[in-house]
Every structure is written in structure tokens, then in C-alpha cells.
Amino acid sequence: MTQDAIRQRERRVGWWLITPALLVLLLVFAYPIGRAFWLSLFEQNLGTELTAEFNGLGNYARLFGDGRFWRSLWNTSVFTLVSIVLELVLGMAIALVLDKSFRGRGLVRTAALIPWALPTAVMGLAWAWIFNDQFGVVNDILGRIGLISEPITWLGDPFRAMLALIIADVWKTTPFIAIILLAGLQSISSDLYEAHSIDGANPVQSFFQITLPLLAPQILIALLFRFAQAFGIFDLVQVMTGGGPAGATEVVSIYIYATVRRYLDFGYGAALVVVTFLLLIIAVAIVGYLLSKTRINVTGER
Amino acid sequence: MTIAQQQTTENKSQIDWSRIGIWVGVVLILLFCLAPVLWQLLTSFKTNEAISAIPNIYFPTPNQLTTSHYTNLGWTFWRYVFNSGFVSIVSTMICLAIGAPAAYTLARLKIPGQSIILACVLIVSLFPYVLLFLGLLEIVKALNLGNNYIALIVPYTAINLPLTILVLRSFFQQLPKDLEDSAKVDGYNTVQMLLQIVLPMTIPALVTTGILTLIFAWNEFIFALTFITEENMLTIPVAVARIGGASAFEIPYGPIAAATVIGTFPLVVLVLFFQRRIVQGITAGAVKG
Numbered sequence: 214m215t216q217d218a219i220r221q222r223e224r225r226v227g228w229w230l231i232t233p234a235l236l237v238l239l240l241v242f243a244y245p246i247g248r249a250f251w252l253s254l255f256e257q258n259l260g261t262e263l264t265a266e267f268n269g270l271g272n273y274a275r276l277f278g279d280g281r282f283w284r285s286l287w288n289t290s291v292f293t294l295v296s297i298v299l300e301l302v303l304g305m306a307i308a309l310v311l312d313k314s315f316r317g318r319g320l321v322r323t324a325a326l327i328p329w330a331l332p333t334a335v336m337g338l339a340w341a342w343i344f345n346d347q348f349g350v351v352n353d354i355l356g357r358i359g360l361i362s363e364p365i366t367w368l369g370d371p372f373r374a375m376l377a378l379i380i381a382d383v384w385k386t387t388p389f390i391a392i393i394l395l396a397g398l399q400s401i402s403s404d405l406y407e408a409h410s411i412d413g414a415n416p417v418q419s420f421f422q423i424t425l426p427l428l429a430p431q432i433l434i435a436l437l438f439r440f441a442q443a444f445g446i447f448d449l450v451q452v453m454t455g456g457g458p459a460g461a462t463e464v465v466s467i468y469i470y471a472t473v474r475r476y477l478d479f480g481y482g483a484a485l486v487v488v489t490f491l492l493l494i495i496a497v498a499i500v501g502y503l504l505s506k507t508r509i510n511v512t513g514e515r
Numbered sequence: 516m517t518i519a520q521q522q523t524t525e526n527k528s529q530i531d532w533s534r535i536g537i538w539v540g541v542v543l544i545l546l547f548c549l550a551p552v553l554w555q556l557l558t559s560f561k562t563n564e565a566i567s568a569i570p571n572i573y574f575p576t577p578n579q580l581t582t583s584h585y586t587n588l589g590w591t592f593w594r595y596v597f598n599s600g601f602v603s604i605v606s607t608m609i610c611l612a613i614g615a616p617a618a619y620t621l622a623r624l625k626i627p628g629q630s631i632i633l634a635c636v637l638i639v640s641l642f643p644y645v646l647l648f649l650g651l652l653e654i655v656k657a658l659n660l661g662n663n664y665i666a667l668i669v670p671y672t673a674i675n676l677p678l679t680i681l682v683l684r685s686f687f688q689q690l691p692k693d694l695e696d697s698a699k700v701d702g703y704n705t706v707q708m709l710l711q712i713v714l715p716m717t718i719p720a721l722v723t724t725g726i727l728t729l730i731f732a733w734n735e736f737i738f739a740l741t742f743i744t745e746e747n748m749l750t751i752p753v754a755v756a757r758i759g760g761a762s763a764f765e766i767p768y769g770p771i772a773a774a775t776v777i778g779t780f781p782l783v784v785l786v787l788f789f790q791r792r793i794v795q796g797i798t799a800g801a802v803k804g
Contacts, residue, residue, distance in 0.1 A: 220625070222705075223624050223625070223705060224624065224625065224626050224627075226624065226704075226705045226706065227620040227624030227625070227626040228620075228626060230616035230617060230619060230620045230624070230709075231616065231617040231620040231621070231626070231632070233613040233616075233617070234613045234614055234616070234617035234676055234680065235617070235632070237613065237669065237672055237673045237676060238635075238636070238639060238673055238676055238677075240654075240669070240673070241647060241651065241669065241670050241672075241673030241674070242639045242642060242647065242673065244650055244654075245646065245647040245648075245649060245650025245651055246642075246646060246647070246650070247650075248649075248650040248653065249646070249649060249650060252649075306540070307540075307544055309540075310537060310540035310541060310544060311544075313533075313537050315537055315538070315541065317541075319790065321541055321544060321545060322790060322794070323786060323787060323790040324544070324545055324548050324549055325544060325548050326786050326790060326793060326794070327548055327549065327552060327783065327786055328548055328551075328552075330730050330782045330783070330785065330786045330793070331552070331734070331779045331782055331783075332733065332734035332736070332751065332752045332755075332778070332779065332782075333734065333736065333752075334734075334736040334752035334753070334755070334756050335751070335752055335755045335756070335774075335775050335778055335779060336551065336775075336779075337756075338755060338756065338759050338771050338775065339551055339552075339554070339555045339772075339775055340551065341759075342554075342555070342558065342768055342771070342772070343551060343554065345768075347567070347569070348566065348567050348568075348569065348571065348768075350554055350571055353569075353570055353571040356570070357570065384547070384548075384551060387547075388548070389797065392794055392797050392798060393797065393798060395794075396794075396798040437641070438641065441641035441642070441643065442643070444643065445642075445643020445644070445645050445646070446643075447643070447644070447645050447736070447737050448736040448737065448752070451736075451740075451756075452756050452759065465645075466643060466645035469645055469649075470645060470648075470737070473648075473649050473652075474741070479649070482649055483649060486645075486646050486649055489643075489645075489646060490642075490646050493641070493642075493643070493646075494638075497638065497641055
């Protein structure tokens with residue numbers, strides 16, 4: 214058999230091997246997104262008795278003037294930005310501690326994985342209980358140390374409800390960031406730090422001059438994954454606040470879900486899906502571009 | 516005192532400080548990660564009076580403890596555990612069965628459009644599921660698959676495929692190529708070689724990936740919430756959330772806590788036994804992709 218024939222056969226086998234996976238991915242990812250693009254051009258809601266009527270870009274015009282959508286986008290942005298910044302700082306701190314050697318390190322690492330592994334929806338209920346107005350442990354502790362004299366409302370207050378959601382999200386997802394950063398820390402050679410300290414640098418300088426620059430790829434990867442997840446956050450908000458009070462924590466995904474499931478407004482829901490999808494793709498493209506740049510810069514080091 | 520001596524004493528005091536710093540950090544990490552879980556565990560064993568006591572009770576006496584929240588959950592709750600387990604295990608098996616060959620193709624066999632496929636796999640792993648449920652809901656309705664395990668198994672297989680493909684691909688790339696070359700010389704064709712030589716060596720990577728996909732499938736919420744409405748077909752996350760929304764007047768914290776403990780117990784066991792593999796899987800999926 215000639216080299217060409219072998220290669221051709223290999224290629225055919227390759228297609229056979231990859232096709233089942235591709236079909237499932239197309240069905241569950243590509244079809245719904247494509248379908249949303251198509252459906253967003255139609256009006257299909259209770260007003261049209263759930264039949265699809267062509268509406269051109271009407272749904273997008275409506276979206277442009279829909280204050281509730283812009284508010285949900287704002288809420289999503291606040292949630293995403295604040296939680297990611299906190300998670301990065303905290304995740305870095307945890308990774309730095311777990312990178313040191315101490316007795317029982319394996320156990321501590323195991324404990325640090327627990328929040329990541331537990332279902333968000335279920336732990337959202339646990340956090341709602343922690344932030345309970347009457348019997349919640351947060352109010353109890355704040356009362357005992359004298360910061361508050363009366364129990365305060367958490368999930369019923371617009372600002373504090375958002376704060377509670379962010380705290381719960383930080384708890385849940387910081388381990389993921391810590392794990393990725395820890396892997397990066399372990400790949401940095403200790404020679405670099407020794408050489409640096411011989412040059413007279415203190416640990417803080419080493420952190421900013423060696424650790425941070427060399428961790429840039431891991432930081433960006435963690436940022437990318439976390440951005441996408443936080444931007445689409447659903448479970449936590451749904452069980453903790455349902456978007457309330459009075460829409461103060463309604464994020465985009467909660468609005469989309471309500472539009473489709475509660476108001477049965479399929480055409481408009483599809484338009485919301487399309488816009489959210491496009492915003493996400495733009496943001497991912499930006500981070501991906503930054504990532505490809507840093508990767509080239511550090512390839513020499515890895 | 517010579518300079519050398521001075522340096523060693525300085526080093527000593529420095530080491531002590533950093534030791535203390537590390538242990539403070541460790542205690543804070545443990546508190547941060549475990550306190551919410553332990554509080555839920557404690558709540559699940561407290562009597563209703565102890566749960567609603569002000570100020571809160573952190574160290575209950577024996578007569579403030581009860582197992583009634585667990586016994587009250589009843590047998591229906593085990594049905595949810597079964598549903599979650601069944602859906603997660605089946606989708607994990609399918610995911611590995613179709614993900615491993617795909618990963619092998621992307622690692623070794625040159626097919627046209629390879630890098631595009633890989634880029635797409637990477638990008639879809641970032642999609643929030645809220646973008647998908649509308650289109651999938653239409654399919655589920657059209658095929659009359661509501662309240663059917665298939666309505667969850669297929670999406671769960673799909674959402675775990677990107678991770679599976681990325682982790683296994685990086686594993687296949689690390690395998691020595693000589694082995695496959697000599698197998699070919701011995702007359703194996705690609706499929707035989709994959710099944711008889713490569714796959715047995717892949718078992719550790721399959722276990723690593725399988726644990727991650729199990730966890731993700733067990734925890735999934737929005738598809739389960741949308742496609743399953745029948746009481747005895749619910750999975751754990753939705754079932755537990757329903758207990759919370761069941762009564763309008765008084766939220767049953769004890770039963771929720773007990774349900775939380777049972778519903779998350781399998782995951783805690785997985786983490787305890789497979790901590791290393793989980794960390795490997797997360798880093799391989801995120802970093803090497």
C-alpha cells in the first residue's frame with residue numbers, strides 16, 4: 214500500500230471516530246443557537262396564540278427600548294465584575310498557601326475542592342439559609358461581634374441581596390481559580406526566586422516581578438472560564454433570590470428564562486438569547502486574543 | 516558575629532513567621548471552604564426548636580438533636596438519588612464512549628478542518644446553558660421526550676463532551692508514538708489498535724474524566740428544571756430546590772438541610788477519594804486546551 218493510500222484510510226477512520234461526538238455537539242449546541250437566530254425574527258407569544266408570525270427585526274427594536282433588559286444586563290455586569298475580581302484575589306491567596314509544603318496539605322486541598330464539587334442550586338439554598346433574616350448565621354455573628362444591633366434584611370434588600378449572591382458565588386467558584394493558579398505556580402522553577410532574592414528582591418517584589426507575569430496565561434484562562442460562567446449565572450440566582458427583590462438581582466439568564474417559561478414569549482426570548490450570545494462571543498474573543506498574545510510571550514518559559 | 520551567622524539567625528526568624536502565616540492561611544481556607552457545609556450538616560440534625568432559636572445554637576445538647584429530618588424525607592427522596600445517579604452514570608458512559616475516539620482523532624489522525632473543530636469545541640465549552648434550553652425545549656416537546664431520562668442524558672453527554680475531548684486529547688498526545696507505529700507494523704488496523712492497545716493504557720485518564728463528568732451531570736440544574744416536571748422523575752438539585760419552594764408560609768430548613776446532606780454526599784465521597792484526579796482533570800481541561 215502506498216503512503217498516500219494509508220493516509221487516506223487513516224483520514225476516513227478519523228472521520229468515523231469523530232462523527233458521533235460532532236453530531237451530539239451539533240444537536241445540543243449548534244442547533245439551539247441557530248434556531249434562536251431564526252426564531253428571533255418571528256413574533257411567537259400569547260398575543261399571536263403561540264403561532265410564529267414573521268416580525269423582521271421587531272424583536273430587536275423592542276429589546277433596544279426594553280428597560281428591563283438593560284437593567285438585567287447591568288446587574289449581570291456588576292455581578293460578573295465584582296465576583297471575578299474577588300475570586301481572582303482570593304483564589305491567588307489560596308493558591309499561594311497551598312503551594313507551600315506543610316503537614317496535611319493533601320487534606321486541605323481536598324477540603325478546598327468541596328465547594329467546587331457541590332451542586333450550585335443546592336448550596337444556593339444553604340446560602341439562603343445562612344443569609345436568613347431571622348435565624349441566619351450571618352446576622353447572628355454580626356450581632357455577637359456588635360456590628361449590628363438588630364437583625365438586618367439580606368435577600369430582601371436590593372443592595373445586600375446582590376452582595377449575598379456575590380459572596381455565595383465567590384465561595385463556590387474560588388476553588389476552581391485556585392486550582393488553575395496552583396498548577397501554574399507549581400510550574401514556576403524555584404531557581405528563579407532564589408536568583409531574584411540573591412539580587413536583593415523581597416518576597417513582595419518577587420510576587421509582582423516573577424509570579425504574576427509568569428502566571429498570566431493561567432490568570433487569563435481562569436478569567437475566560439469564569440467570565441463565561443458568571444455572565445450566564447442562573448442556578449444560584451434562581452434559588453437564592455429568583456431575581457428579586459423587585460428585579461434588583463435579575464440577571465440576563467433569569468430574564469431569558471422568565472420570558473420563555475413564564476410569559477411564553479418565544480420570539481422575544483430567542484432575540485434575548487441571540488444578543489446574550491453575541492455579547493459573550495465578543496468578550497470571549499477579546500480575552501482569547503489577549504491569551505494568544507501572552508502564550509507566545511511565555512512559550513520560552515514553559 | 517560573622518555575617519554568615521547573622522544571616523542564619525535572620526533566616527530562622529523569617530521561617531517562623533512564614534510558618535505562622537501559612538497556618539493562619541490554612542485555618543482561614545478550611546473555615547472558608549467548609550463552614551457553610553458544616554452549618555448545613557448541623558442544621559440537618561437539629562430539632563425545629565433548635566433551628567429557630569435566637570441566638571443561634573452552635574453546640575447543641577443531645578435533646579436538641581434529631582434524625583427526624585432524614586426519616587421524614589422518606590423513600591421518594593431515594594428515587595431522586597436514583598434518578599440523578601442513573602442519568603449521570605449513563606451520560607458519562609456515552610460521553611466517554613464517543614468522546615475518546617473523537618479525542619484520538621484530534622490527537623493523532625490528520626483530518627482536514629481539525630483546528631477549526633478544536634476551536635469550536637473550546638468555544639462551546641464556554642456557552643451558558645441558558646442559551647440552549649429554548650431550542651432544546653422545542654426538540655423535547657416535538658419528540659414528546661418531556662419527563663424522559665433521554666431528555667437529560669443527551670444534553671448532559673453534550674455539555675461534558677468538550678471537557679472530555681480536551682482532557683483525553685492531551686493525554687493521547689503524551690502517549691509514546693512508537694507503540695502505535697509498532698502495532699501498525701504488526702498488522703493492527705487503527706480501530707483494533709485503539710481498542711486493544713491504546714484504550715487499556717487510557718483507563719486512568721478515562722477515570723479522571725469520568726469523575727468530572729459525573730459531578731457536572733449530577734449538579735446540572737436548568738435542563739432538569741425545564742424538561743422534567745413529573746415528581747418521581749426529578750433529579751437531586753431540582754428536587755431539593757422544590758422542597759424550598761413547596762410551602763409558602765414557613766420554609767422547612769431542617770428537611771432542606773437533610774436533603775442537601777444526602778444529595779451532596781456522593782459528591783463529597785468522590786472528592787475525598789479522587790482529589791488528585793479531579794485536580795488533574797481540571798488543569799488538563801483548562802490549561803492544556
